[in-house]
Amino acid sequence: MGLSPEQDTELRRRLRARDLTVSARARLECVRLSARGWTVPEIAPVVEKHEVTVRKALHRFLEGGFEALADAPRGGRPPRWKREDLDVLEAMLDAAAAEGTTWTLPAPAEWLRRERGVDVDSSWLSVLLHRDGFRWKRTRDSLRHKADPALQAAAWERLEGLRLRAEAGEEDLYYLDESGFSPTLPTGFTWARTGIRAVVKREDTKSRRVNVLGALRSRISTERDC
Structure with a gap:
């Protein structure tokens, strides 16, 4: 079975x-493989x-072209959401990942109910998001938003002077250096598209916190004392 260039593009x-x-x-896939010269016995195991x-x-x-290959309409209640609803949700999740906002699974379903007026079960929404390349994945913390470039430049200049002395x-x-430990951990996972890591801007919390100080003596100083 052969395909015209237009049919191949549409396929x-x-x-x-x-x-x-x-x-x-x-x-x-049956049509694609048949157009490339595969026989029915060869196609069957490939498409299972x-x-x-x-x-x-x-x-x-x-007999009917591409339209005849679509699934037949199913009985029962029609879906209560549309493709555009999922597209809007995914755009929101992309923006959230860029901003460092985390979303647990019940939250997107609630967002659809509140913003789009559609009801999607959380477990089924998980399947839909997976189909579109989203995963429940770990976030990455960042404190870069707290950095002051002017103060950093001044500190580097002072440190270089101390090193030379x-x-x-x-x-x-x-x-x-100082490191802080908190018994209350923030949400470390969120829904994000494959290949995208949500960077969460970490802020100080008012919960119980333990700080640890560490000091390292410069090798230059040690060698001078020897």
């Missing part, structure tokens, strides 16, 4: 669709379908 476009169902994708199912998919395409034997140079 590729449909295979890239994010909301494509498993069954519809399998039918499109019976040969009869593969032949039905090819016949549906020959230590090399000249005029000063004993020690490096002092």
Whole structure:
């Protein structure tokens, strides 16, 4: 079975669709492989379908084109959300990851109810987000937003002066640092797209906190004392 250039382009476009169902994708793959010269017995194990199912998919395409490969309408209550609702939610999660805002799973479902007026079960929303490349992943903390470039430049200049004096034997140079430990940890995970790490701007908390100081003597000072 051959495809025209227009049909081949349309086939590729449909295979890239994010909301494509498993069954519809399998039918499109049958058409793609058949157009490349594969036989039905060769296609069946690749798409994990019976040969009869593969032949039905090819016949549906020959008789009705791409539209005939879509899933048949299902009975029961129609979905209570639309693709555009999920697109808006995902755009919001992308913006949240860029801003360092964390979202646990119940929160996006509640956001859809409040902002879009649609009801999606949290477990099903997790499946939908996974389909679109989102994962429940660890965040990364950052204190860079607290840095003052002017103060940093002045500190580096002063430190360089101290280092030079230590090399000249005029000063004993020690490096002092402080680290804080809090028994209450912030949310360390959020929903974010694959390849995106949400950077959370860490602020001081009013909870119980333990600070530890450490000092390191410069090697230059040690060598001067020997």
